[in-house]
Amino acid sequence: MGNEMRIVTKGSKDKYIFTDVCDEHPESIEMLHKLAGDYVDTTTTKLDITNLDAIRAMVKENDVKVIVNCAAWTNVDGAEDPEKYDLVELLNAKAPENLAIAMKEVGGLLVHISTDYVFGGDPYNTPCKEDQKGTPTGVYGLTKLHGEQNIQKTGVNHLIFRTAWLYSEFGKNFVKTMLNLTASKPQLKVVFDQVGTPTYAYDLAAAIFDIIDNRKFEGNSGIYHYSNEGVCSWYDFTKMIAEFAGNTGCDIQPCHSDEFPSPVKRPAFSVLNKTKVKGVFGITVPYWTDSLRICIKNLE
C-alpha cells in the first residue's frame, strides 16, 4: 500500500515523506518508475513505528500533520505461531497506538488501514457495516482489531479504512501468485466457498489521497469500509485473472476450503458495506474487474 501512496501523492501541493523499517526493494523502485515516471519519490526514510520516541522526533522535525499508516504484520497464517504473538501484537496494535499518540499530541490526523479479518467468527451473509461487532477468528484479525481500539482510545482524529483482498503490482499478493500459477500449471483448484471483494491498492490509495488533499477528513473521524465494487469467490477471482492475462492453458476448478487446511479459519463471507465511505466522502468506487484489468496490464 505504501508504494501506491507514493504514486497518488506524486503531484501533491503537500510534502509527503515515505518511511519504512527497511530500505525500499529494488524491484519496487523499478515498478514505481514504470507506473509513475521519473519524478516519483522513491526515497525511504527509516522509521520503526514500534518506537514512539522515534515517531515523535520524526513528527517534530518535519512538522507532520497527517500520518497514513500502511505498515502491519500481514502474514495471516504466520501470525498463528505462538512465539510470534507478542511481535504481531506489537506491530498491529501497539504501533498504531504509538502513531495515534504522536498525532494526538500535535492535533494531527492518523489514517490507518485495517481489515475484513476483524470479522468472521459469527456467521453472516449480508455485507458488514462498520458497527458490526468484531469477531476475529485468528491472531492477525484479533491484533488488527486491537489496533483499531487502541487508536480510538487515544482520542486522536482518525480515519480507519477496513479493506479486503488487497492486491497490486508490488510485492507478493494473490493476483501475482495466480498469474504465475495459471501460466505454469495445467490444472489448479481454487476455493469457491469464501466470497468477498478484491481491492486494487491503487484505488484505496487514490481515495485516501482525495480525502486528505481536499481536506474532507475534518469532522469525519471514524471507521470506514473500502473495497472495490462487486462480489466474487477466490475461484471467480482466479478465473478472471487467467482470462485477462490470456492464460488459457490452465484448467481451473472450484473446490471447498477444507481441501486446503490452514491454521486460521477465514471468513466465508467477507463482503464490506461501503455505503458510509461513499456517502461521507462522495467517492466513486471502481468495479473489481475494471481495476483488475488495469493491474494485469501494468504487470505485462
Ligand SMILES: NC(=O)c1ccc[n+]([C@@H]2O[C@H](COP(=O)([O-])OP(=O)(O)OC[C@H]3O[C@@H](n4cnc5c(N)ncnc54)[C@H](OP(=O)(O)O)[C@@H]3O)[C@@H](O)[C@H]2O)c1
Ligand atoms: N494484503 C491484504 O490482502 C490485506 C487485506 C486487508 C487489509 N490489509 C491491510 O492493509 C495494510 C497494507 O497491507 P499490505 O499488504 O500492503 O502490507 P505489506 O505489503 O505486508 O507491507 C507492510 C509494510 O510494513 C512494514 N513494516 C513492518 N514492520 C515495520 C515497522 N516496525 N515499522 C515500520 N514499517 C514496518 C513492512 O516492511 P518490510 O518490507 O520490511 O516487511 C512492509 O513494508 C495493512 O494494514 C494490512 O493489515 C491487507
